[in-house]
Amino acid sequence: MxxxxxxxxxxxxxxxxxxxxxxxxxxxxxxxxxxxxxxxxxxxxxxxxxxxxxxxxxxxxxxxxxxxxxxxxxxxxxxxxxxxxxxxxxxxxxxxxxxxxxxxxxxxxxxxxxxxxxxxxxxxxxxxxxxxxRDALTNIYNRGAIIEILEKELSRQGRSQHAVSILFCDVDNFKAINDTHGHLAGDEVLRVLARRMAATLRPYDSFGRYGGEEMLGVFPDCGLEGALEVAERMRAAVAEAPVKTEFGDIDVTVSIGLATVDKDQTCKLATLLQRADDALYRAKANGKNCITIAH
Known part of the structure; x- marks a missing residue:
């Protein structure tokens, strides 16, 4: 200490x-x-x-x-x-x-x-x-904590004019995983994915469970190019190997929606979340296991 x-x-x-x-x-x-x-x-x-x-x-x-x-x-x-x-x-x-x-x-x-x-x-x-x-299942930030972190970063962004990026990440076909392998297997998938993705982050990034199988990443002082690099590391870390569970090995992928507030811009929290969520929806529509950038 x-x-x-x-x-x-x-x-x-x-x-x-x-x-x-x-x-x-x-x-x-x-x-x-x-x-x-x-x-x-x-x-x-x-x-x-x-x-x-x-x-x-x-x-x-x-x-x-x-x-x-x-x-x-x-x-x-x-x-x-x-x-x-x-x-x-x-x-x-x-x-x-x-x-x-x-x-x-x-x-x-x-x-x-x-x-x-x-x-x-x-x-x-x-x-x-x-x-x-902390979220009890995944040990990453819970919804309240990750939203509070995002609020603080947006407030800081407004004062110091630096870029902030976020991503929404959703486990592809998660309902099918639960239906096929059971909810205990689904819980293990979330635990392993959270651990894999969190391990790819920079020391000053934050990652939390937003709800269900959806997770939110907050990247301070990070423009679009840097955020894309982090998001691709996260996507690849999930897809590179099956998740081993007591109920068998499960192949898992994630879809990611990415949104950025550049240093010369401002954006409300709800608007930024909506932009990332819309990008996530398009990633799902584009075939999943991919990253889509918000408009």
Whole structure:
């Protein structure tokens, strides 16, 4: 797990770095409060932080307050490191959003157990957040989560003017698979296909189950050419080998409808989804196992 140390004292940073590294943590360092806040707001930033109470720029309490007031969905567990022990300071830190505090000079074992407690809380929160956003059958995003991701990308696209692409993917002849092999086989087909297709995505792409056998992919900072490459990898990953089930091997293909909002355009969510859905319908009409681009 990554942990942030925010302190302007080089000797304190080195000591904490060595100690936390020995305990198995990946350490990131900030030497002032502004840098700490920026790191913690990153989508891949540490979820555990040790913040010195007094730093240049924003102090530790300011960092806590800023992170709690931000719109990030990730919960960051923040520990204030301070030489102040008066109750007024502790109350102010907790009210600002700090989770715990450690007095200077600190005891190494106390630091270890407090960091470990924070880690347990963070890991539990991440497990609960993941369960709430994942489809129970396929373990990709559920409908609500993938739509929320798309909404955020379209909002970001409107501000920063970058391209966004989406695809609708539908399993060909899925009703026939269920009728011939049974619904348990159909469930296994969906699980395997979701795993194959998700494995072809870029790290910053998102993929979710929209409903039934239909899935939605969201590709940020991705124009039509790049989206076509990703979509073709997904289509090929499905068609390259049968799905092995307890009820026999099942040949499966998918049809894909692709829609793009270029960097100089804007598009409402419902309109973009409809364009991709119309393209998917044409892919089905064109013989299936193919990709069709929205008009």
């Amino acid at each position: 990554k942990i942030l140390i925010a302190d302007d004292d080089p000797s304190s940073i080195l000591y904490l770095q060595d100690m936390l590294g020995e305990w198995g943590y990946e350490v990131e360092v900030a030497v002032d409060g502004n840098a700490a806040a920026e790191i913690l707001r990153r989508s891949d930033g540490p979820l555990l932080a040790i913040l010195d109470s007094m730093m240049p720029g924003m102090d530790g309490i300011d960092v806590c307050r800023g992170i709690r007031q931000s719109d990030t969905e990730r919960y960051v567990y923040m520990i204030i490191l301070t030489s102040r022990v008066e109750s007024e300071f502790i109350v102010a830190a907790m009210n600002a959003g700090a989770d715990d505090f450690i007095s200077k000079p600190f005891n190494d074992e106390e630091m270890r157990v407090r960091v470990r407690a924070g880690r347990r809380i963070v890991e539990l929160g991440e497990q609960l957040r993941r369960r709430a956003s």
